[in-house]
Amino acid sequence: MMDTIMGGKRRIDEESTMAGRKIGKQAIVIGAGMAGLAAAGAVADYFERVIVLERDRLPNQAVPRLGVPQSRHLHALIPGGQRALADLFPHFEQDLADASAVPLRMAGDIRAEIPGLGPLPSRDFGWLLYGASRPLIELTTRRQAESLANLTIRSRYRVLELTATPDGSMVTGVRCESADGQQQVLAADLVIDASGRGAPTLALLRWSGQPEPDEIVIGVDLHYTTATFVIPQDASTDWKGIATHPHAPERSRGGYMLPIEGGHWVLTLTGRRGEQPPAEPDGFMDYARRLETQTIYNAIKHAERQGSFERYANPASIWRRFDRLNSFPDGLVLIGDSICRFNPVYGHGMSVAAQEARLLSQLLKERATKADPLAGLARRFFSESLPLIEAPWNMSAVPDLVYPETRGERPADFESRLKYDGALLRTAMHDAAIHRLLSEVQQLLKPPGVLLDPAVDRPVQRELVQMAAE
Numbered sequence: 001m002m003d004t005i006m007g008g009k010r011r012i013d014e015e016s017t018m019a020g021r022k023i024g025k026q027a028i029v030i031g032a033g034m035a036g037l038a039a040a041g042a043v044a045d046y047f048e049r050v051i052v053l054e055r056d057r058l059p060n061q062a063v064p065r066l067g068v069p070q071s072r073h074l075h076a077l078i079p080g081g082q083r084a085l086a087d088l089f090p091h092f093e094q095d096l097a098d099a100s101a102v103p104l105r106m107a108g109d110i111r112a113e114i115p116g117l118g119p120l121p122s123r124d125f126g127w128l129l130y131g132a133s134r135p136l137i138e139l140t141t142r143r144q145a146e147s148l149a150n151l152t153i154r155s156r157y158r159v160l161e162l163t164a165t166p167d168g169s170m171v172t173g174v175r176c177e178s179a180d181g182q183q184q185v186l187a188a189d190l191v192i193d194a195s196g197r198g199a200p201t202l203a204l205l206r207w208s209g210q211p212e213p214d215e216i217v218i219g220v221d222l223h224y225t226t227a228t229f230v231i232p233q234d235a236s237t238d239w240k241g242i243a244t245h246p247h248a249p250e251r252s253r254g255g256y257m258l259p260i261e262g263g264h265w266v267l268t269l270t271g272r273r274g275e276q277p278p279a280e281p282d283g284f285m286d287y288a289r290r291l292e293t294q295t296i297y298n299a300i301k302h303a304e305r306q307g308s309f310e311r312y313a314n315p316a317s318i319w320r321r322f323d324r325l326n327s328f329p330d331g332l333v334l335i336g337d338s339i340c341r342f343n344p345v346y347g348h349g350m351s352v353a354a355q356e357a358r359l360l361s362q363l364l365k366e367r368a369t370k371a372d373p374l375a376g377l378a379r380r381f382f383s384e385s386l387p388l389i390e391a392p393w394n395m396s397a398v399p400d401l402v403y404p405e406t407r408g409e410r411p412a413d414f415e416s417r418l419k420y421d422g423a424l425l426r427t428a429m430h431d432a433a434i435h436r437l438l439s440e441v442q443q444l445l446k447p448p449g450v451l452l453d454p455a456v457d458r459p460v461q462r463e464l465v466q467m468a469a470e
């Protein structure tokens, strides 16, 4: 089944290794989604050629495509991911702005409505988030990747399997099929599985009898319905985007709306289990009217809707613990959703993928002068990317697990964490510095450890005392 197309010894271009630059002839990336594009950009400096293989026909315009069904729904590229993409592709932010993405001042332009507390104060922290459709974010990233001279994106090429040494300990390339049914084996010094599900990697591990990763699952049973509206002339000038959070755990109705290119709002209504936002006009509007506040309903009630309603069901967040494996084939890494599929409502997936890609580039830079720079790369990558995944995973696990029906293991200190997070949010209402720090953590600009600082903990402890007295 698996081909052996290279010997056990990796081919390295000696001359370019010595120059401290190229460490291999060819890298292959499976998938031209956000993770694949970011990864291709990240490794391009270190290989003579990078080929991205994508099973879809890739559109020349910012329109949804089959292989990324989630692209019809609201996608917030939060600042931590935006910066990582800008580090990989220096023109990324400018090109996004030039393509009419909407600059949003954080946090002033986005109204965050918290049940029981009201909207968080409108404070300007001095950084921007660009409101754009997922297809525009992806197209802008793809154009950046395509501008690299040694990088090629082959559309309508499906990867059928990884090729490897007979014992599966080293990946040597991929077998792929073009749209006309022609099969081909492409050799690679490094294969990056950005297929979104990690299916090629899992198939190799299974076939070669190597251990597969444990999975941590949080069964969220989340439902999305999304619609696009023309922003009316008389839209509020107090905010440009809005998040109306659900009153958990009693109710799970949430509404999230961002302005995107073309003068549109994209509005995603969410619910869990039995609370499913309808995908027809009257039901959708009624659901919007019965969110925790009527801000979104009032904004859209006279707005012109464009296009159809789109649905998405997300049964579970899944984190495959590749970092816990004692062995993993050389010549292969995974990135993005192939490792961890987050609950999309917190908007972390694209940003974590971009930060992982930036990490991959840093690791290759460090290793470029080593004798065998790719040996053990994946295990190092899995362990160093752990904090990039762990922070957003924990941030979303606590609010997800607050619903009693959510499947997943609750940490021993779950109740006290929940209380602490509630007190932190209350403190952020009246303390601008803590609000800013909390936003930086939520938007993946800073690690959660910064919130352990006594300057944060002291006022939060005072808030906890106050809450206990109420």
Ligand SMILES: Cc1cc2nc3c(=O)[nH]c(=O)nc-3n(C[C@H](O)[C@H](O)[C@H](O)COP(=O)(O)OP(=O)(O)OC[C@H]3O[C@@H](n4cnc5c(N)ncnc54)[C@H](O)[C@@H]3O)c2cc1C
Residues within 6 Å of the ligand: 030, 031, 032, 033, 034, 035, 036, 053, 054, 055, 056, 066, 067, 068, 070, 073, 074, 075, 076, 077, 078, 157, 158, 159, 160, 194, 195, 196, 197, 224, 312, 314, 335, 336, 337, 338, 344, 345, 346, 347, 348, 349, 350, 351, 353
């Ligand atoms: C409803 C929804 C809303 C979301 N909202 C947000 C948000 O607001 N903010 C955010 O940051 N993230 C959001 N996400 C997550 C985000 O979409 C992903 O985390 C991010 O796009 C990274 O995905 P990926 O590139 O790893 O995988 P994917 O997006 O799944 O891309 C995988 C690519 O690989 C291709 N492919 C698969 N198999 C093969 C094969 N065998 N051969 C060739 N090509 C192949 C596919 O066609 C596809 O193009 C959301 C997700 C969902 C489901």
